[in-house]
Every structure is written in structure tokens, then in C-alpha cells.
Amino acid sequence: MTNSSPFVLVLYYSRHGSVLNLAKQIAKGIESQGVEAKIRTVSDDHNEDADYPYVTEQELVSCSAIALGSPCRFGTMAAPLKAFWESTSINWLNGDLIDKPACVFTSSSSLHGGNEATLLSMSLPLLHHGMLLMGVPYSEPELHNTTSGGTPYGASHVSGLNSNNELTKSEITICKTLGQRLAITAKKLSQ
Ligand SMILES: Cc1cc2nc3c(=O)[nH]c(=O)nc-3n(C[C@H](O)[C@H](O)[C@H](O)COP(=O)(O)O)c2cc1C
Secondary structure, X not given: OOOOOOEEEEEEOOXXXXXXXXXXXXHXXXXXXXXXXXXXXXXXXXXXXXXXXXOOHHHHHHOOEEEEEEEOEOOEOOHHHHHHHHOOHHHHHHXXXXXXXXXXXXXXXXXXXXXXXHHHHHHHHHHHOOOEEOOOOOOOOHHHHOOOOOEOOEEEEEOOOOOOOOOOHHHHHHHHHHHHHHHHHHHHHOO
């Protein structure tokens, strides 16, 4: 881990904007702790005009921590993000991500449509890379209160059939708590 200009990478893929909305809230949580959040995405056939730049290998290697976000696609992460991780063999061989903290977030159209399964499966490549997976502790009251997204495995949103539900207060709070926790941990580990 580098000590120069520490930053947290918020790496997302989003087709209709819900995961991007979560990424922005997580970034707010990170930046509330005085740590820079770099929001980045990955390429696919549909997002040449993406809201944020594509992640570079240099950013992957030099970040202090990663928050990884994907839509739920049949209970697992979207193919462009999976393809991205399959392009990181050299970083796995080099151990570039070992001991960096990480967390995951997702959006699904339905409440029980596989968001927890997506979060857990998104964790797998991060664990293979030797990262330190972080969730949301139940000291966050919104985990008890939420009637939409938000899980101990990571932040989430229920977007509805037409992907037009706004983030709820609970979902936003859980995003910020997760971002804060990631930034605080990254800072402690870089001391
Ligand atoms: C191919 C495909 C598979 C999907 N699979 C699921 C699913 O298993 N469960 C679910 O609740 N929603 C599923 N969805 C809906 C998306 O997860 C949902 O619309 C999500 O909020 C999209 O995020 P985005 O707005 O960031 O693109 C699927 C969407 C697509 C296109």
C-alpha cells in the first residue's frame, strides 16, 4: 500500500444509474473521513459515455481500499465487472491487492431478487486477491429499520421493476456508514 496521496477506489458498473447512485453515497461516506474517493467504472458495449472514467491498472494497484458495486444479474455480478476481474491475473500473481480493505454494494429490482447472493459472490474475487472484506455492523440502526435495501454483507438498493425507485433514507445511511468504515480502516492500515 502506498502512503502518497491515499485514496479509496469506488469501482462500479451501472446500466440504469442505481448502482451509480449508491457509489456516490459511498464516496460521500469515504470523503467525510478526509479520504479522497475516486469513482471509476469499467468498459462494456453500452457505456462509452459513462459518467466516470474507466479504472486504470495503476489506480487498482495504488489505491488504499476498494468499494465494488454491481447490479444484481441473475443473483451475481454483471458480466463487465466479472470480465474486469478476469483481467487482473497479473495483479493476483503480484499480490498487488493483498491486505487492502474492501466492501461491496449492489442494486436489484426486487427485494428478494438475489441482492445478498450478489454481494457474497462479488466478495469472492476480492478474497482470492487477499483483500480484507468489510460489511456493515448491526451497530448501524438502519440495518434494523430498513424495509428496502441494506444488508450486513454490504450496501444495497431495491430499484423496482423500472429501476426508478429513489434511494431510501436507510439505504443512503447504510452506504455512508460503509464508506466511512472503509476509509477509517484504510487510514488505520496505512499508519
Ligand atoms: C440481465 C439482467 C439480469 C437481472 N437479474 C436480476 C435478478 O436476478 N434479480 C433482481 O432483483 N433484479 C435483476 N435485474 C435487475 C437489476 O438488478 C436492477 O434493475 C438494478 O437496479 C440495475 O442497476 P443499474 O440501474 O445500476 O443498472 C436484472 C437485470 C438484467 C438486465
